[in-house]
Amino acid sequence: MKDRKLLSIVIPAFNEADVLPEFQRRLTAVTTALPLECEIVYVNDGSTDGTPSVLRALRQRDDRIAIIELSRNFGKDLAMTAGIDHARGDAVVVIDADLQDPPELIPELVRGWQEGYDVVYAQRTERNGESLAKKLTARLFYRVIGKLAHFHIPRDTGDFRLLSRRAVEALGRLREQHRFMKGLFAWIGYPQKAVPYRRAPRHSGRSKWNYWKLWNFALEGITSFSTAPLKAATYIGALTAAFAFMYGAYIIVSTLRFGNAVAGYPSLMTVILFLGGIQLAALGVIGEYLARLFDEAKGRPLYLVSEFQPSRPAMRPRLATRQHGVRRVGA
Numbered sequence: 001m002k003d004r005k006l007l008s009i010v011i012p013a014f015n016e017a018d019v020l021p022e023f024q025r026r027l028t029a030v031t032t033a034l035p036l037e038c039e040i041v042y043v044n045d046g047s048t049d050g051t052p053s054v055l056r057a058l059r060q061r062d063d064r065i066a067i068i069e070l071s072r073n074f075g076k077d078l079a080m081t082a083g084i085d086h087a088r089g090d091a092v093v094v095i096d097a098d099l100q101d102p103p104e105l106i107p108e109l110v111r112g113w114q115e116g117y118d119v120v121y122a123q124r125t126e127r128n129g130e131s132l133a134k135k136l137t138a139r140l141f142y143r144v145i146g147k148l149a150h151f152h153i154p155r156d157t158g159d160f161r162l163l164s165r166r167a168v169e170a171l172g173r174l175r176e177q178h179r180f181m182k183g184l185f186a187w188i189g190y191p192q193k194a195v196p197y198r199r200a201p202r203h204s205g206r207s208k209w210n211y212w213k214l215w216n217f218a219l220e221g222i223t224s225f226s227t228a229p230l231k232a233a234t235y236i237g238a239l240t241a242a243f244a245f246m247y248g249a250y251i252i253v254s255t256l257r258f259g260n261a262v263a264g265y266p267s268l269m270t271v272i273l274f275l276g277g278i279q280l281a282a283l284g285v286i287g288e289y290l291a292r293l294f295d296e297a298k299g300r301p302l303y304l305v306s307e308f309q310p311s312r313p314a315m316r317p318r319l320a321t322r323q324h325g326v327r328r329v330g331a
Contacts, residue, residue, distance in 0.1 A: 007036040007110065008089030012043045012079035016097045017050035024058050027103045031064075034107060039311040041066045042097075043083040046073030059309065066311035071304040077179040078303045080159060084168060086308065092163045100199050101160040108195050109162035118190035121154060121161035126198040153186045154194060161185060175302065177295045232285075240278050247271070 009027065013020065024040075031038040042055050042065060052069065059065040068082055080094055091113050095101050105122055112120035159181055163171065170188040186192075 004035075004037045005091070006089040007031075007034065007038045008041055008087035008092045009038060009106070010041045010043065010080060010083030010087055010092060010094045011097050012045055012076050012083060013047065013051055013055070013097045014045040014073060014076070014079070015047045015049045015051060017047070017054045019098055020051065020054045020058065023097045023099055023103070024062070026099070028062065030103045030106050034110065036110070038064055039066060039087070039089060040064050041068065041083045041087050041311070043068045043070065043079040045070050045076065045079035063312040067307070067309040068305055069307040071306040074303045076159075077181045080181055081179060082303045082305065084163070084171065087168070090165050092165075092168050093161070094163070095160050096158075101158065102197065105160075105195065105197050106162075112193045112195060113162050113164060115193070116191060117193040118164040118167040119161060119185060119188075119192040121157050121185070121192065121194055123154060123194040123196050124156045124158070124199045125196045153183055154192075157182065157194070158199075159185075164190070166190065177298075177300070177302065178292050179302075236278060236282070240275065 009031070011023075016023075027040065031040070040062070042058075044052055044055060044067065055065075055067050059067055066086065068086055070079065070082060074082075084092055084094070091110070093106055093109060095103065095106070101122060109120045109122065163185070167188055167190055170190070171184060174184055174187070
C-alpha cells in the first residue's frame with residue numbers, strides 16, 4: 001500500500017442542511033485533485049433541522065466522511081475541538097460549511113504546509129455579504145484584541161486554516177472550558193503563514209451570529225487572553241479615589257474658611273452615583289473573570305459525543321510516519 005499523507009478536513013455544522021450538498025460537491029472536487037488521502041470529518045453540533053439526515057446521506061455516497069454527533073449544541077469552538085480531537089490526519093484543515101470560506105483555497109493551505117509551516121491561516125481581504133456595522137465592529141475587535149494580547153493574533157482571520165500534526169497535538173493539550181479558538185491557534189506558536197482571500201457571502205440561510213452573540217464572543221476573546229480589563233479597573237479605581245480625596249480636602253478647607261451656607265445635595269448625589277457606578281463596573285469585570293475560574297474549577301468535559309461514525313481512512317491501518325522526529329506506527 002502506497003504511503004500517502006492523510007489530510008483531515010473538519011467541518012462544524014449547526015443547522016446547515018440547505019448548504020451541505022453544495023459544500024460537499026465543491027469539497028469533493030477539491031479533495032479529488034489533491035495528491036493526498038483525505039478524510040472529511042463533519043461535526044453535527046446539536047442541529048435541529050435536517051442536518052443529521054443530510055450528513056448520513058452524504059456518507060453513504062462517500063466513505064471518506066466521518067460523522068461526529070454531539071449530544072447537544074455545545075457551540076462552534078467546542079464543535080471544532082471535537083473534530084480536531086477525532087481527526088487522524090498528518091494535517092488538519094478547519095473550515096465552515098456555509099461556503100463563505102472557499103474549499104478551493106485548501107490546496108494553497110496545503111502548499112504552505114508542504115513548505116514547512118505548521119499553521120497556514122486564511123486571512124480575509126474583503127468580507128462580502130456583511131453589513132457595514134459588522135465589518136467595522138469586526139475590524140475594531142481584531143485590532144483591540146491584537147493590542148491587548150501578549151502574543152500576535154493575526155488580524156481579519158477566522159477559523160479557516162490548516163494545522164500540522166505537531167500543531168494539532170499542541171492544541172490538544174489546551175483544555176480550558178472557555179475557548180477562543182482564534183487565540184489558541186495563535187498561542188501555540190510554531191511557524192505560521194497567511195494566505196489572503198476574499199470572503200464570500202453565505203451560500204444560503206442566515207448567519208447564526210447575532211450582535212449579542214458577537215458581543216459575548218468578543219468578551220470571551222478579551223478575557224481569555226488578556227488581564228487588561230482588570231488592570232483598567234484598578235487604574236480607574238485609583239484615579240477615582242485620588243480625585244475623591246482631593247475633592248474631599250477641598251470641601252474641608254472651603255468649609256473651614258468660608259463656611260457652608262447652602263447644603264450641596266446635587267453635588268453630593270453626583271459624587272455618590274459616580275463612585276457607585278465605578279465600583280459596580282469594576283465588580284462586573286472581576287465577576288467575568290471569577291465566572292471563568294468557576295467553570296474551570298468544575299472540570300467538566302468539553303463536549304459529549306452521542307455517536308461517532310469513522311471514515312474509511314480512519315478505519316484502515318496506516319503505514320509508519322514521522323512525527324516530531326520519532327518514527328511511529330499508527331493503528
